[in-house]
Amino acid sequence: MTKELSLEERFQQYVDAENKVEPKDWMPEKYRKTLIRQISQHAHSEVVGMLPEANWITRAPSLRRKVALLAKVQDEAGHGLYLYSAAETLGADRQALVKDLLDGKAKYSSIFNYPTPTWADIGAIGWLVDGAAIANQVMLCRTSYGPYARAMVRICKEESFHQRQGYEILLTLVRGTEAQKKMAQDSLNRWWWPSLMMFGPTDDHSPNSAQSMKWKIKRKSNDELREEFIDKTVPQAEFLGLTIPDPKLKWNEERGHYDHSEIDWEEFYDVISGKGKCNKQRMDARNKAHAEGKWVREAANVYARKQAEHSKQSAA
Amino acid sequence: MQKELLHYTLRLGDNALILGHRLAEWCGHGPVLEQDIALSNIALDHLGQARMLLQYAARQKGESYTEDKVAFFRDITEYYNLLILELPNGDWGDTLARQFLFDTYNYFFYTELLNSKDDHLKAVAQKAIKEITYHAQWSAEWIIRLGDGTEESHQRVQKSIDDLWMWTGEMFTMDEIDQKLIEEGVAVDLAPIKEQWHQKVAEILDVATLKKPQDDWMQSGGKQGEHSEYLGYILAEMQHLPRMHPEAEW
Ligand SMILES: [Fe+2]
Ligand SMILES: [Fe+2]
Numbered sequence: 379m380t381k382e383l384s385l386e387e388r389f390q391q392y393v394d395a396e397n398k399v400e401p402k403d404w405m406p407e408k409y410r411k412t413l414i415r416q417i418s419q420h421a422h423s424e425v426v427g428m429l430p431e432a433n434w435i436t437r438a439p440s441l442r443r444k445v446a447l448l449a450k451v452q453d454e455a456g457h458g459l460y461l462y463s464a465a466e467t468l469g470a471d472r473q474a475l476v477k478d479l480l481d482g483k484a485k486y487s488s489i490f491n492y493p494t495p496t497w498a499d500i501g502a503i504g505w506l507v508d509g510a511a512i513a514n515q516v517m518l519c520r521t522s523y524g525p526y527a528r529a530m531v532r533i534c535k536e537e538s539f540h541q542r543q544g545y546e547i548l549l550t551l552v553r554g555t556e557a558q559k560k561m562a563q564d565s566l567n568r569w570w571w572p573s574l575m576m577f578g579p580t581d582d583h584s585p586n587s588a589q590s591m592k593w594k595i596k597r598k599s600n601d602e603l604r605e606e607f608i609d610k611t612v613p614q615a616e617f618l619g620l621t622i623p624d625p626k627l628k629w630n631e632e633r634g635h636y637d638h639s640e641i642d643w644e645e646f647y648d649v650i651s652g653k654g655k656c657n658k659q660r661m662d663a664r665n666k667a668h669a670e671g672k673w674v675r676e677a678a679n680v681y682a683r684k685q686a687e688h689s690k691q692s693a694a
Numbered sequence: 695m696q697k698e699l700l701h702y703t704l705r706l707g708d709n710a711l712i713l714g715h716r717l718a719e720w721c722g723h724g725p726v727l728e729q730d731i732a733l734s735n736i737a738l739d740h741l742g743q744a745r746m747l748l749q750y751a752a753r754q755k756g757e758s759y760t761e762d763k764v765a766f767f768r769d770i771t772e773y774y775n776l777l778i779l780e781l782p783n784g785d786w787g788d789t790l791a792r793q794f795l796f797d798t799y800n801y802f803f804y805t806e807l808l809n810s811k812d813d814h815l816k817a818v819a820q821k822a823i824k825e826i827t828y829h830a831q832w833s834a835e836w837i838i839r840l841g842d843g844t845e846e847s848h849q850r851v852q853k854s855i856d857d858l859w860m861w862t863g864e865m866f867t868m869d870e871i872d873q874k875l876i877e878e879g880v881a882v883d884l885a886p887i888k889e890q891w892h893q894k895v896a897e898i899l900d901v902a903t904l905k906k907p908q909d910d911w912m913q914s915g916g917k918q919g920e921h922s923e924y925l926g927y928i929l930a931e932m933q934h935l936p937r938m939h940p941e942a943e944w
Pocket of ligand 2: 454508536537540
């Protein structure tokens with residue numbers, strides 16, 4: 379009567395029992411591929427995400443803000459590194475992943491294709507973009523793949539610090555001059571909808587989600603996460619005295635959640651497909667840094683090789 | 695308030711601020727993520743030092759001053775950083791060559807500043823010396839790596855060193871401000887620093903298989919507020935927002 383379980387079935391049981399999958403464990407090829415894609419996209423997002431904020435480091439309006447912003451953008455580079463390392467535990471090669479990004483084959487979070495024309499955007503990104511990232515990443519702290527989950531625990535701590543910092547920038551602006559208040563509101567107007575889009579398409583348009591949920595890579599659907607984020611963020615906007623640019627936004631007593639207008643998914647797909655103000659600028663910047671760094675990386679490799687040979691000779 | 699001490703404090707603070715600013719321009723554009731992070735770290739160290747020094751300068755100027763007022767509301771002729779620090783970053787070799795030449799100077803300088811009779815400057819030196827020691831090691835390692843790396847990197851970094859050489863002389867010039875403060879035991883005598891610097895630079899360049907340029911005409915003026923064109927653009931970028939909203943807090 380006992381039925382021999384397939385490897386896939388045993389894997390599912392293992393995951394269902396809330397065990398963490400580790401690099402040396404057997405895993406379905408599709409699980410591995412899904413994770414490599416997701417983790418590397420996440421890594422690329424951290425790295426490309428440095429650009430819209432780095433844009434303001436030299437112009438930050440106080441020395442304290444300048445230092446905090448530089449440290450924040452540097453944190454994002456660190457997140458990129460942890461995540462590339464997590465992807466490598468699955469057998470991926472960092473250089474190949476980076477090449478996919480540079481060739482335009484790999485995706486990164488589309489939010490970073492929006493520009494940061496004003497200082498308030500640094501506040502809005504910290505509050506909303508890092509905030510939306512946190513909603514997703516808190517969930518990923520419990521993802522079934524061990525190295526990814528552990529990277530997320532580390533990253534989440536820093537992200538919540540970023541979020542508080544961003545919120546505090548806006549708090550200072552709304553308590554400031556008329557021009558500063560206007561700057562803050564204008565920034566919320568521009569970042570609100572793109573932030574909601576960060577959670578991805580609605581559940582009925584998110585074909586890969588079901589499998590990811592089954593493998594416990596994801597634990598909440600896009601719509602659930604989005605709703606959580608809205609519920610948490612609306613009172614924060616009220617505290618700032620800012621108006622969320624959605625006339626239909628209203629607390630629904632019955633559901634215990636906010637109702638909101640339909641998201642403009644056309645804009646979402648437009649920006650993904652390259653029509654954002656900064657898609658080209660971001661990719662050009664990454665490609666330029668990579669191309670101009672080539673001779674430096676080569677020199678470092680050659681020098682390291684020479685040193686290794688040298689120490690081998692002196693050991694012999 | 696002592697005029698000379700304020701000027702001297704600003705020289706040190708402006709060195710840290712302007713170099714921190716230039717290095718921060720690399721953030722997000724480094725040759726590889728690890729080095730992007732390393733250079734940002736060094737930029738953060740310099741900006742941290744700049745804050746301590748400009749806070750001290752603000753205290754000397756009087757109650758209505760803050761570090762930000764000192765940084766954002768001073769014009770180009772009132773900035774006293776070394777000219778070499780305001781030059782554009784160039785490529786990685788140019789940036790690292792500048793780091794090496796300046797970090798080596800800064801290391802010997804701050805080691806001496808530890809003996810300053812001015813308690814504030816001494817305290818800054820005590821806080822900064824560990825960072826500055828690390829910077830000097832790190833940039834020397836890079837010069838060796840690039841000098842003794844590939845044919846291309848060797849040629850490129852040799853050119854960077856050659857191009858930067860005429861900007862190094864200013865590190866060792868002394869005027870009446872230095873003289874007065876040296877007599878008081880506050881400032882660092884730059885004559886012995888110059889010797890130490892030449893020796894160390896020669897030593898590292900030798901390991902790096904690079905040639906040490908001959909001293910020739912040297913640029914100067916930064917310490918007295920006579921700058922190149924580059925600093926104006928740095929300040930325009932850095933100062934525009936606070937100046938546009940002079941009554942605002944950030
Ligand atoms: Fe991050
Ligand atoms: Fe972040």
